[in-house]
Amino acid sequence: xxxxxxxxxxxxxxxxxxxxxxxxxxxxxxxxxxxxxxxxxxxxxxxxxxxxxxxxxxxxxxxxxxxxxxxxxxxxxxxxxxxxxxxxxxxxxxxxxxxxxxxxxxxxxxxxxxxxxxxxxxxxxxxxxxxxxxxxxxxxxxxxxxxxxxxxxxxxxxxxxxxxxxxxxxxxxxxxxxxxxxxxxxxxxxxxxxxxxxxxxxxxxxxxxxxxxxxxxxxxxxxxxxxxxxxxxxxxxxxxxxxxxxxxxxxxxxxxxxxxxxxxxxxxxxxxxxxxxxxxxxxxxxxxxxxxxxxxxxxxxxxxxxxxxxxxxxxxxxxxxxxxxxxxxxxxxxxxxxxxxxxxxxxxxxxxxxxxxxxxxxxxxxxxxxxxxxxxxxxxxxxxxxxxxxxxxxxxxxxxxxxxxxxxx
Numbered sequence: 001x002x003x004x005x006x007x008x009x010x011x012x013x014x015x016x017x018x019x020x021x022x023x024x025x026x027x028x029x030x031x032x033x034x035x036x037x038x039x040x041x042x043x044x045x046x047x048x049x050x051x052x053x054x055x056x057x058x059x060x061x062x063x064x065x066x067x068x069x070x071x072x073x074x075x076x077x078x079x080x081x082x083x084x085x086x087x088x089x090x091x092x093x094x095x096x097x098x099x100x101x102x103x104x105x106x107x108x109x110x111x112x113x114x115x116x117x118x119x120x121x122x123x124x125x126x127x128x129x130x131x132x133x134x135x136x137x138x139x140x141x142x143x144x145x146x147x148x149x150x151x152x153x154x155x156x157x158x159x160x161x162x163x164x165x166x167x168x169x170x171x172x173x174x175x176x177x178x179x180x181x182x183x184x185x186x187x188x189x190x191x192x193x194x195x196x197x198x199x200x201x202x203x204x205x206x207x208x209x210x211x212x213x214x215x216x217x218x219x220x221x222x223x224x225x226x227x228x229x230x231x232x233x234x235x236x237x238x239x240x241x242x243x244x245x246x247x248x249x250x251x252x253x254x255x256x257x258x259x260x261x262x263x264x265x266x267x268x269x270x271x272x273x274x275x276x277x278x279x280x281x282x283x284x285x286x287x288x289x290x291x292x293x294x295x296x297x298x299x300x301x302x303x304x305x306x307x308x309x310x311x312x313x314x315x316x317x318x319x320x321x322x323x324x325x326x327x328x329x330x331x332x333x334x335x336x337x338x339x340x341x342x343x344x345x346x347x348x349x350x351x352x353x354x355x356x357x358x359x360x361x362x363x364x365x366x367x368x369x370x371x372x373x374x375x376x377x378x379x380x381x382x383x384x385x386x387x388x389x390x391x392x393x394x395x396x397x398x399x400x401x402x403x404x405x406x407x408x409x
Contacts, residue, residue: 012036045069054079111135142167168238276300
């Protein structure tokens with residue numbers, strides 16, 4: 001790795017097949033604003049002085065190398081970091097708590113390492129954080145609610161997949177996701193996640209990878225309106241909280257490969273921007289809510305390997321999904337599956353208030369038939385009385401008694 005001059009402000013040597021360790025001379029770059037050593041074959045440990053340089057550094061990208069050991073603990077107060085990437089290395093231990101001093105941090109990517117710790121709930125101090133990626137590590141325990149005043153109000157991308165998190169899905173955590181929940185993101189024009197410092201443009205969205213729409217997708221740039229929650233491949237249990245339906249700007253939701261039980265909440269039908277929904281490989285039960293037909297942008301749906309039952313909703317986006325979306329649910333029926341539904345058992349559900357338009361039409365026809373039948377019986381009874389008596393006086397007396405009874409009221 002070449003030795004940079006002391007007055008250097010931006011040092012970018014990514015994707016160059018460099019080998020060896022980070023030289024100690026980097027510690028002398030007191031004017032350094034950006035350090036990008038990503039996509040090389042560098043190894044060794046990360047020098048402790050990196051934390052001391054954080055008072056001037058705006059970007060650190062050490063991703064896609066072979067660094068091992070622990071992350072430096074000495075990020076100073078007044079830390080100026082906006083982007084910190086250490087993904088795809090062999091780093092161990094925990095995230096340094098001193099990162100809470102980096103109040104301007106927009107992006108933290110520590111994915112694909114060997115980190116082993118509980119969820120860093122002190123991140124609640126970082127109210128400007130947009131992207132949090134901790135995927136494919138050894139994080140464990142519950143995702144606790146934050147006990148600090150400032151919450152992650154700007155967080156839009158949360159990837160905690162492929163860890164050992166457990167407990168219930170974090171309802172209070174979801175409540176604090178105001179950037180996804182409250183909808184003020186629609187009031188601004190979409191823009192790419194980047195900053196310009198003089199002649200240098202820092203692209204925060206470059207080289208980010210997500211499991212998006214069922215596939216591992218790599219982004220070269222990222223719009224600020226992109227929203228993702230990926231909690232897949234953990235050990236979360238309990239039911240899916242209804243509050244998820246209040247995250248109206250959510251585009252990708254992945255809760256697959258957990259231990260979730262209970263029904264799919266109908267409130268998910270309120271996620272009007274959702275494009276990908278993966279609830280596969282859980283223990284969910286009950287019917288697929290017809291409200292999911294409201295998701296007009298949904299491109300990928302995966303409910304496979306659960307205990308769902310009953311008819312698959314028909315129409316709109318559901319007409320585009322294949323058998324793969326439902327496989328492993330033995331009690332599901334209807335297209336696109338070859339198993340047809342038992343109409344004698346399924347028809348009564350159409351009288352429910354939550355049923356579809358066909359059910360409402362059937363209720364209307366049923367009411368008319370009941371009216372016609374009652375009228376016919378009453379008319380025939382009156383005609384019989386008149387015919388057998390020869391005079392309608394009996395009928396007149398009956399009507400008069402009824403009139404007098406109502407007059408007393």
